[in-house]
Amino acid sequence: MFWVVLSTAAWAQQTVCSPEVGICDHLTIQEALLTAEPSVPIEFVLLEGSYVEDGMIVAGGRQITLRAQGAVTVRAATDPSTFVVLDDSSLSLEGVTLSANDGRAARVSGGQLVLQSVVVFTLGVVGEGAGVLITDGVLQIRDSLFLDSVAASGGGHISATDSVLTIERTQFLGGTASRGGALELTAARVGGATLSDVRFQDNLAIQSGGAIYVEGLVALQIQGGSFQGNFAQQGGALTVGPGEAQVGLEGVIFEGNESNDSGGAIAILDSVVQVIGGSLIENIAGEQGGAVYVGTSGGLELKRALLCANEADRGGAVRSEGSELQRWSNNRVVDNEAIQSGGSDRARGGDPRGLPQQLPRQPGPAGLSGADRVRRGVAPQPPGATARGGGAQGRWIGGVLGEPQPDLAQRPGRRRGASGLSLRRSPARRLPAWCWVWGDR
Structure with missing residues (x-):
């Protein structure tokens, strides 16, 4: 699928307005769309007002731009989608508030949709893609806001x-x-x-x-x-x-995300995910992997990242069960907590002491490198602050390790429930200052 972007300066321009507004080229958006010639770019200026219409379909190779002048809201009257884009056609919306009642804002099949400075929200519940449902198409979004769709x-x-x-x-x-x-x-x-x-x-x-x-x-x-x-x-x-996804994250902040089960911030069930830089702070998992959980078919490359104050039953920062590539280098792992084991890093077959140690160069499910810094990985039960088996890439688990604190339930902000972990953190909890100090390094 190949799209040619033309300068809007050369496009024809017409106006759309409701009858009470004044004189314009078209009284409805539907009328304007039907008058557009296939393959000829045209821009319609929507004058200020609210447009509630059906039949807003862009098809037949048409290239349409709808640009708001003033406050403009557009939604369908009864159609299941406010806009429909089909058949290698293109629709660009600029400065519009796009909504739907008991439907979706836009559906795209084989076409292109461009949203520039658009607000999208819907009321009611649809099957999938309440804002936009797109198949075999191209979607470009810039400087926009999506709100409260279900x-x-x-x-x-x-x-x-x-x-x-x-x-x-x-x-x-x-x-x-x-x-x-x-x-x-x-x-x-x-x-x-x-x-x-x-x-x-x-x-x-x-x-x-x-x-x-x-x-x-x-x-x-x-x-x-x-x-x-x-x-x-x-x-x-x-x-x-x-599947065989290719996922790369660079300089991304994950803060205060929660899961009932595994992966407070990220769960990797398949494929190898690369995380470079950024921070994972105060994420919580009810079971395992306060920041990241890696399943048996998953892999993780973690470089120059900060993992601070994450919590889980097992693996306060990371829980890895994966047989794929596991590689850590130049990370900061600070003050993560586990109710059971692996305050910072937990992988199958870990050392029960949780102490700095030299590791053999043999296959294993996790690997911290010598440049990783580990501080205060708290776990009241063995395997302690860090736990892993083998040494896929790393030769040392090093840095500064704090002493385990068995009375974890008494730490400020901790509220334990029947499962041993409350997912909603108390406001009394204060983020350790070194999360930010280390994160700036």
């Missing part, structure tokens, strides 16, 4: 299949779904998403991927941005599910 299946805000997404400087807030509270990305053939400076906050997934769920042949690259306060059963912020 999908029963996947993708509270966006569900994308075999599609290419580029998202920049955008916020996804309050999305809810079974998988991928904000984004669900799947691909059977080819698909990819590039995210730059994107914020995910307070999204929720009933099952996996509080903010993002990835499955299949998806290439996902995230540069900068943050995941804060997202929640799921597994993978509070991000879950990489079955």
Whole structure:
């Protein structure tokens, strides 16, 4: 699929308004779309007002831009999707508030949708992709805001299949779904998403991927941005599910995300995920992997990252069961807590003492390098502050290790429930100052 971007300066421009506003070229958006000629780019200026219409379909190779002049809200009257983009057609929306009642904001099949400075929110529940549902298409989003959309299946805000997404400087807030509270990305053939400076906050997934769920042949690259306060059963912020995904994160902040089960911030069930820089702070898992959980078919490369004040029953920072590549280098691992074992790092077959040790160069499920710094990995039961088996890449578990503190329940802010761990942290909890000191290094 190949798209040619033309300068809007050369486009024809017409106006759309409601009858009470005044004289304009078209009285409805539907009328304007029907008059557009295929393959001829045209821009319609939407004059200030609220447009409630059906039949807003872009098809037949049309190239449409709708640009708001003043405050403009657009939603469908009864159609299941406010806008539909089909058949290698293109729709660009600029400065519009896009909504839907008991439907989705946009559906794309084989076309291109561009959102610039757009607000998207929906009311009611749809099957998948409450904000945008896209298949075999291209989606570009810049400087936009997605709010409080709910999908029963996947993708509270966006569900994308075999599609290419580029998202920049955008916020996804309050999305809810079974998988991928904000984004669900799947691909059977080819698909990819590039995210730059994107914020995910307070999204929720009933099952996996509080903010993002990835499955299949998806290439996902995230540069900068943050995941804060997202929640799921597994993978509070991000879950990489079955398939051969390629996932790389650089300079991303994961803070205060939670899972009932595994991976307070990230759950890696399959594929190798690369994390470079950034920080994982105060994430909580009810069972294992306060910051990151790596399943038996997963792998993790972790470089120059800060892991601080994360909590779980097992593996306060990281819990690894994976047989794939596990490589750590130049990380800062500070003040992570486990109710049972592995205050900082927990992998199968770990040393029960949790002490600095020289490790043999033989295959094993985890590997901290000599440049990793470990401080105050707290676990009241063996294997102690760090626990792992073998030495896939690392020769030392080093740095400064604090003494185990058996009376963990008495630490400020800790509230233990029947399972031994409360997922909602008390406001009395104060983030250790060295989280930020080390994070700046």
